[in-house]
Amino acid sequence: MSATAAGKLDINVSETQLLADLERLGRIGLGADGGITRRALSNEDAEARSYVAERMRAAGLDVRHDEVGNLRARRPARDGATWNTRSNVVMTGSHLDSVPSGGKLDGPLGVVGAVCAVEALNAAGVQTERPIELVVFVGEEGSRFKRGTIGSAALSGHVAVADVLALVDPDGVIYRNAMATYGDSGAAIPARVERGSVHAFVELHVEQGGVLESSGTDIGAVTTIAGLVQHMVTFHGDANHAGATPMHLRRDALLAAAQWALGIERAAREVGGGAVGTVGKLTVEPGGKNIIPGRVDAICDLRAPTPELLTALAGFVISSLHGIGEQRGVEIEQQLLQRVEPGPMHELAIAAVERAAAAAGLSSLRMPSGAIHDALHVAEVAPASMIFVPSIGGKSHCPTEATQPRDLVRGVDVLARTLAILANE
Numbered sequence: 001m002s003a004t005a006a007g008k009l010d011i012n013v014s015e016t017q018l019l020a021d022l023e024r025l026g027r028i029g030l031g032a033d034g035g036i037t038r039r040a041l042s043n044e045d046a047e048a049r050s051y052v053a054e055r056m057r058a059a060g061l062d063v064r065h066d067e068v069g070n071l072r073a074r075r076p077a078r079d080g081a082t083w084n085t086r087s088n089v090v091m092t093g094s095h096l097d098s099v100p101s102g103g104k105l106d107g108p109l110g111v112v113g114a115v116c117a118v119e120a121l122n123a124a125g126v127q128t129e130r131p132i133e134l135v136v137f138v139g140e141e142g143s144r145f146k147r148g149t150i151g152s153a154a155l156s157g158h159v160a161v162a163d164v165l166a167l168v169d170p171d172g173v174i175y176r177n178a179m180a181t182y183g184d185s186g187a188a189i190p191a192r193v194e195r196g197s198v199h200a201f202v203e204l205h206v207e208q209g210g211v212l213e214s215s216g217t218d219i220g221a222v223t224t225i226a227g228l229v230q231h232m233v234t235f236h237g238d239a240n241h242a243g244a245t246p247m248h249l250r251r252d253a254l255l256a257a258a259q260w261a262l263g264i265e266r267a268a269r270e271v272g273g274g275a276v277g278t279v280g281k282l283t284v285e286p287g288g289k290n291i292i293p294g295r296v297d298a299i300c301d302l303r304a305p306t307p308e309l310l311t312a313l314a315g316f317v318i319s320s321l322h323g324i325g326e327q328r329g330v331e332i333e334q335q336l337l338q339r340v341e342p343g344p345m346h347e348l349a350i351a352a353v354e355r356a357a358a359a360a361g362l363s364s365l366r367m368p369s370g371a372i373h374d375a376l377h378v379a380e381v382a383p384a385s386m387i388f389v390p391s392i393g394g395k396s397h398c399p400t401e402a403t404q405p406r407d408l409v410r411g412v413d414v415l416a417r418t419l420a421i422l423a424n425e
C-alpha cells in the first residue's frame with residue numbers, strides 16, 4: 001500500500017468498544033466527586049495497566065515491559081517481525097496515571113484509543129512495512145514522584161534509568177520498589193530507544209483547551225509543545241494591625257505579590273505568540289483577616305512555544321521584582337524551580353496527521369500544545385506530533401473533563417490512518 005492509498009482505507013473504529021474501554025478505566029480510582037485518582041505505580045494504576053495489557057493481547061499484540069515499567073506492545077510488520085526488525089518502528093501511546101481527582105480522558109484516550117486503532121487496522125486488513133508499537137508511559141503527571149513524564153524521559157534518554165529507579169515519593173517509597181505493584185514477570189526490555197530506531201511517534205490526546213471547540217475544528221495537529229519556567233518568589237513585608245496601621249506606613253507583602261501577578265498578565269499579553277503566565281499558588285502569612293500580610297510565598301508558571309518567547313517572558317517577570325520591592329519596601333527572594341525547553345514537533349509526523357484527517361473527511365488545524373505531554377521527550381529521539389480532539393468547554397485536570405463520543409471516535413480514526421501512513425512510507 002502506498003502512502004496515498006492510506007486515504008482509501010476502510011477504517012471503522014468501534015465506538016462501543018472505545019467507550020466501554022474508557023468507561024472501564026474510568027471506574028478505577030474513581031472518587032466521590034467523580035474525579036479519577038491514579039498515582040503512578042499505585043494499585044489503581046496497576047489495575048488500569050493490566051486491563052490495557054489484556055486488551056493489547058486480545059488485539060494480537062506482543063506485550064512486554066521495560067526497565068522503568070513502561071508497557072510496550074508491538075503489532076508485527078508485513079514480514080512478521082515485531083522486536084527483531086530491520087526497519088524502524090512507528091510508535092504511539094500515552095499514560096494511565098492521573099492528577100488527583102482528574103478526568104477520565106487525559107491519558108487513557110491515547111492508550112485505549114491506540115488499541116482500538118490497531119483493531120481497526122486489523123479489521124480493515126491493513127498490513128504495514130514497519131511494526132507499530134503501543135506504549136503506556138509511567139508517571140506522566142508527576143503527582144507522586146518529584147518529576148512528571150518519567151517513562152518518556154527514560155525512553156528518550158533524557159533521564160538515566162538508574163536515576164528514575166532511585167526516585168523517592170513523599171512517603172519515602174523508592175521507585176524501584178514501587179514497581180512491584182505492576183507484578184511484571186519475565187525480563188524487562190531496555191527502556192531507552194536509540195535515535196533512528198523509531199521512524200515516528202504520534203500521541204492521541206484531548207486538547208485540554210478551547211481552541212478546537214471555539215473554532216469548530218475536528219482535529220488538532222500539534223506543531224510544538226510549549227516550554228515551561230516556574231519560579232518560587234517570597235515577599236517579606238511587615239505583619240501589623242489592620243486597623244491601627246495607616247496606609248502610608250504599611251509594607252504589605254500581598255499587595256507586592258498582587259502587583260507582580262498583574263504584571264505577569266500584562267507581560268504575557270505583550271510577549272504574545274501563545275505565551276501565557278499564571279500565579280496559581282500563594283501562601284499568605286500570618287493569614288489573619290485583621291492582619292496586614294507579612295509574608296507571601298508565590299509560584300509563577302510561565303509557558304511559551306519557543307525558547308526566545310519563554311526567555312523574554314521569564315526575563316520580564318524576574319526583572320519586575322526589583323522595582324516592586326523598592327516601591328513597596330518589601331524584600332524579595334526568588335528561586336528557579338524548573339525550566340523545561342519547548343519541544344518542536346516534526347513536519348514528517350505533523351503532515352501525516354493532517355493527511356490522515358483529510359482522508360477521514362475531517363477538518364484539522366496546526367496548533368501548539370500549551371500542556372506538556374510524553375511526546376515532548378519522545379521528540380528528542382524521533383519525529384513526533386500529536387492528535388488533539390476537542391475538549392468540551394476546554395476543561396481538563398478535573399472531573400468535568402469531557403469530549404463528545406463522536407470526537408473520540410474521530411480521534412481514533414485519525415490515529416489509525418496516521419499509523420498506517422507512517423508505517424508504510
Ligand SMILES: [Zn+2]
Nearest residue numbers: 106107140373
Ligand atoms: Zn495527559
